[in-house]
Amino acid sequence: MRAFLLFLLLLALLALVWSRGWRPPDRYNPWAPLDLRAPPDLFFRYKLDRLGREPRACRAALAQAGARFTPLPDRDGPGACGWIDAVRLRGTGAAAIERPAIVSCPLAATLVLLDRQVLQPAARQLYGTAVRQADHVGSYACRNIYGRASAPLSRHARAAAIDLTGFVLADGHRLDIAGDWDARGRAGAFLHLVHNRACEVAGLVLGPDYNREHRSHFHVEAQGWGYCR
Template sequence: MKALRRLFPLLLLLAIGLLGWALQSGRIEVPDRWNPWAPLDVDAAPNALTSFKLQRVEGDPMLCRAVLSRSTLVHTAVPDNDAGDGCGWQSAVQVGDARFGPAFTLTCSAAVSLAMWDRHVLRPASQVHFGQPVQRVEHLGSYACRNVRGAAGEGAQRSQHALANALDVSGFRLRDGRRVRVLQDWPRETSTEAAFLREVRDGACRYFKATLSPDYNAAHRDHLHLDRGRFRMCR
């Protein structure tokens, strides 16, 4: 009995490994949304495997491009750019979607997160709060060769913007022309606009690694910072 208890962890790991191999090889068929090795589907309802699939996309440029190509986000691939001094980008696209103008460069994995956020958070939230879609997402840009705000001197940490791995969203234009702005509407805590902004901020935390709002610090008083960097933060 004691020997069996000692072997149990090894047997469990072996069983998990065999199950993973069977799923990956196709010997066991399950619906793609419940198969961790099936590609992410941006339009499919998120579930417990979504974060894992996003992580796979981040580590596999070819998979990322395939996933993004099946989304509705208008984009074109751009060559890698080593700008030196810790700046530039790899595996990036130019997002030229009219809903996200003007065009900007973003890593493929961040663009997938953007497409997920748009599909599963932004669109439904605008219908709930305003009864109409967002016509245009207004932003302050993505790529900028700079440090984290406030960081200076030798050894200062580069911002995710320096890698085209972040986007700063400043507001939204609704179909009827009304504008919802982070700077103006976030402080109006009891307003419909503020409730909408907080909902889309909270939803972004599910798809981006770091989501920073005016609740984080004064430097973000006029935008939502969205990135797929190394550190998780939702403020």
């Protein structure tokens, strides 16, 4: 009984301070908007998932982070393919995208986090420079997994995945996943570091060691809880 009364008292105190305008710092507030410029906090996956249901807030977060993008009208079909609340992404705020990619807004937000929290720190650590560009071989594609007729629909078919093939540094040095993944020295170390840390911000990352279909790229999705293979 005493514990219950103490619990009610605590709730009353919280309600009082909340009514007077007090709010916890954004890092400790699951209802605060996601700031893509800040390091991921305890609630960032929840906040990122919420962006999928709040397209205006998602686009505002991208703009706040300096991403270069154009909102796209929804596309329905063919079949179960298409997208909702997607953008044409040209840059993440620091790095350019090799060619504009059609991606869901949460995936665009994930790529901004990947650039800020993983790519740029790894490049500074190993090369003493920045990543200028991220290369890819596609985002939206209306197909099943691996293009097999009997397989489930690919996440690419909903603009919810992108296949990154490499990165270009500010000094022009190119890092290619297909050619440098097994390389000794800084190139291989950089790509492994990026892959290993990518799931700190991405929901799913499949790389060259996953299977032969991914030997040439990192398959990146926003949805998930940090699964890297």
